Amino acid sequence: MEEDLEPEKKRTRGLGTKVATSRPRATALTTVPQTQGQTAVPKVPRKTGPRCSAAIATVLKNQKPGPAVPAQKPGTTAAPPVVGRKKPSKRPAWDLKGQLCDLNAELKCCRERTQMLDQENQQLRNQLREAQQQATALGTERRTLEEELARMRAQAEQGQQELGNLSTRVLELEERLGTQEGLVQELQKEQLELQEERRGLAAQLEEQERRLQASEAALSGSQAELASLRQEAAAQADLLAKREERLHGLEMERRRLHNQLQELKGNVRVFCRVRPVLPGESTPPPGFLLFPSGPSGPSDPPTRLSLSRSDERRGTLSGAPAAPTRHDFSFDRVFPPGSGQDEVFEEISMLVQSALDGYPVCIFAYGQTGSGKTFTMEGGPGGDPQVEGLIPRALRHLFSVAQELSGQGWTYSFVASYVEIYNETVRDLLATGTRKGHGGECEIRRAGPGSEELTVTNARYVPVSCEREVEALLHLARQNRAVARTAQNERSSRSHSVFQLQISGEHAGRGLQCAAPLSLVDLAGSERLDPGLALGPGERERLRETQAINSSLSTLGLVIMALSNKESHVPYRNSKLTYLLQNSLGGSAKMLMFVNISPLEENVSESLNSLRFASKVNQCVIGTAQANRK
Numbered sequence: 051m052e053e054d055l056e057p058e059k060k061r062t063r064g065l066g067t068k069v070a071t072s073r074p075r076a077t078a079l080t081t082v083p084q085t086q087g088q089t090a091v092p093k094v095p096r097k098t099g100p101r102c103s104a105a106i107a108t109v110l111k112n113q114k115p116g117p118a119v120p121a122q123k124p125g126t127t128a129a130p131p132v133v134g135r136k137k138p139s140k141r142p143a144w145d146l147k148g149q150l151c152d153l154n155a156e157l158k159c160c161r162e163r164t165q166m167l168d169q170e171n172q173q174l175r176n177q178l179r180e181a182q183q184q185a186t187a188l189g190t191e192r193r194t195l196e197e198e199l200a201r202m203r204a205q206a207e208q209g210q211q212e213l214g215n216l217s218t219r220v221l222e223l224e225e226r227l228g229t230q231e232g233l234v235q236e237l238q239k240e241q242l243e244l245q246e247e248r249r250g251l252a253a254q255l256e257e258q259e260r261r262l263q264a265s266e267a268a269l270s271g272s273q274a275e276l277a278s279l280r281q282e283a284a285a286q287a288d289l290l291a292k293r294e295e296r297l298h299g300l301e302m303e304r305r306r307l308h309n310q311l312q313e314l315k316g317n318v319r320v321f322c323r324v325r326p327v328l329p330g331e332s333t334p335p336p337g338f339l340l341f342p343s344g345p346s347g348p349s350d351p352p353t354r355l356s357l358s359r360s361d362e363r364r365g366t367l368s369g370a371p372a373a374p375t376r377h378d379f380s381f382d383r384v385f386p387p388g389s390g391q392d393e394v395f396e397e398i399s400m401l402v403q404s405a406l407d408g409y410p411v412c413i414f415a416y417g418q419t420g421s422g423k424t425f426t427m428e429g430g431p432g433g434d435p436q437v438e439g440l441i442p443r444a445l446r447h448l449f450s451v452a453q454e455l456s457g458q459g460w461t462y463s464f465v466a467s468y469v470e471i472y473n474e475t476v477r478d479l480l481a482t483g484t485r486k487g488h489g490g491e492c493e494i495r496r497a498g499p500g501s502e503e504l505t506v507t508n509a510r511y512v513p514v515s516c517e518r519e520v521e522a523l524l525h526l527a528r529q530n531r532a533v534a535r536t537a538q539n540e541r542s543s544r545s546h547s548v549f550q551l552q553i554s555g556e557h558a559g560r561g562l563q564c565a566a567p568l569s570l571v572d573l574a575g576s577e578r579l580d581p582g583l584a585l586g587p588g589e590r591e592r593l594r595e596t597q598a599i600n601s602s603l604s605t606l607g608l609v610i611m612a613l614s615n616k617e618s619h620v621p622y623r624n625s626k627l628t629y630l631l632q633n634s635l636g637g638s639a640k641m642l643m644f645v646n647i648s649p650l651e652e653n654v655s656e657s658l659n660s661l662r663f664a665s666k667v668n669q670c671v672i673g674t675a676q677a678n679r680k
């Protein structure tokens with residue numbers, strides 16, 4: 051505020067100085083020059099305005115005409131006019147010259163006086179102008195002062211207002227002070243409480259410290275114990291490493307022994323499975339099919355099957371029907387009609403284990419149409435887990451064993467493919483999109499030049515890692531088969547379905563690898579065409595199909611024989627089926643054939659054919675299998 055005021059003061063002071071300095075000048079202005087016969091002009095008062103003009107008027111009034119200059123006689127030097135001297139006495143009337151002279155002198159005097167008065171007038175005008183200028187300046191100054199006064203008033207008002215505000219604020223602050231004081235009191239109370247609490251805590255702390263000391267004592271004891279435990283852990287880790295090493299050795303030994311056991315059981319095994327009589331089918335006569343028990347009695351799993359056939363063409367001399375002929379067969383295992391899917395799978399789960407161990411495994415289902423091949427391989431209808439077939443069971447088993455082996459450092463991967471061989475053409479059963487059901491023809495080729503591995507062109511190879519994925523694939527295959535089905539021909543029974551799973555295992559820690567295919571084959575119906583049938587266009591087609599089937603099935607038999615006899619040439623190329631399966635058959639592979647038999651008497655002829663074929667296969671022993679290990 052003071053700072054604001056300061057320039058005003060300065061300004062006022064400056065003005066004051068100006069006014070003060072103008073004063074002597076005003077005095078100078080009022081000094082009228084003294085002339086002869088003139089009285090001194092009184093000093094003009096300092097104030098200007100009307101008063102100043104009055105002073106000037108007074109000056110002019112006081113100026114009396116000067117004394118007449120006495121006329122000089124011609125030829126004489128005119129005496130200088132004497133101011134205040136008495137006028138010369140009046141000239142005689144005749145002295146015209148003298149009078150004239152006087153008048154001239156007087157005129158001259160008047161002129162001088164007029165001149166003087168003009169000068170004075172001029173001076174006074176100048177003074178007046180100056181006075182007016184001064185008046186103007188003073189007016190300006192007055193206005194400035196008035197403005198300043200107004201400003202000061204405004205400031206004063208503002209000050210008043212501020213004062214009012216400050217008073218309000220003071221009131222507020224006082225109020226707050228009151229509140230704060232209340233707060234302070236509360237805080238003091240709280241402080242007291244806290245002090246009390248602190249005392250309690252200090253007591254607790256003391257207690258804790260006491261306990262801590264005790265704990266520290268215990269800790270040092272524990273540390274000693276820990277050190278000894280660490281030593282023990284190191285010893286245990288050492289032991290564990292040794293055990294792991296031993297476990298690995300045992301696993302390898304298990305694989306070897308497992309393989310030996312499988313070889314002892316035979317690298318080519320044949321299981322016979324007789325399906326139950328279905329609702330609506332005529333029950334066969336008693337004794338038609340018999341399952342004699344093994345050497346150790348009924349507790350032994352059956353391995354033999356006896357089938358009786360009454361040949362109506364053979365008659366006795368007396369005309370009585372000939373006694374039925376018994377045909378006995380012996381296999382690695384026989385499953386009578388009541389055998390469940392789980393029972394069947396148990397027998398083959400060992401083979402699935404061999405596949406994981408790196409041995410190629412091939413499982414076939416052979417038999418006439420309707421004998422239960424698809425039931426055995428894929429399972430019964432309705433998705434009932436009880437009737438699940440070998441394919442889903444085998445895969446579930448594989449996934450779970452692979453999971454167990456992961457604990458020993460093994461990592462497994464599985465890639466599935468599913469194709470159908472119909473009339474010597476290969477079709478992808480996993481085809482999707484536009485190829486679904488019609489999938490373009492596929493070809494069996496070597497995976498690469500010089501490679502042993504075979505691959506089916508245009509077929510999908512799907513990596514699988516859980517049951518759900520396998521179920522989805524089987525569902526897709528069923529859909530693809532349904533699309534291809536025609537009214538005349540149940541094509542699926544006229545074609546071979548080959549499900550292949552490429553198993554690859556790796557033990558990164560030990561640099562071990564194993565790989566082997568597991569093939570599960572639902573073969574085409576093995577029934578022969580009735581030679582007495584008239585050959586219509588449909589039958590001709592049927593004949594062609596049957597010939598293709600028979601040819602490929604007999605090639606399969608020949609391949610197995612050739613392998614068994616260790617012949618130098620194995621006719622794999624004679625059929626698409628054996629060509630595709632060649633890596634799952636040879637010396638390093640394990641083969642299992644299910645011969646599926648119908649329990650019906652009307653199928654006896656086909657059953658006998660199947661059993662004979664299976665018996666031949668059963669006589670085969672294929673060289674010692676070797677795991678595909680690297």
Ligand code: ADP
Pocket residue numbers: 324325326328387417418419420421422423424425426430431543646
């Ligand atoms: P295939 O594939 O040999 O032509 P399927 O597997 O289709 O024969 O079987 C024909 C019928 O018999 C199907 O209805 C099937 O459900 C039934 N079947 C086959 N085997 C059994 C079995 N072991 N238990 C119950 N039903 C069976």
Ligand code: MG
Pocket residue numbers: 420423424425542543572
């Ligand atoms: Mg079938």
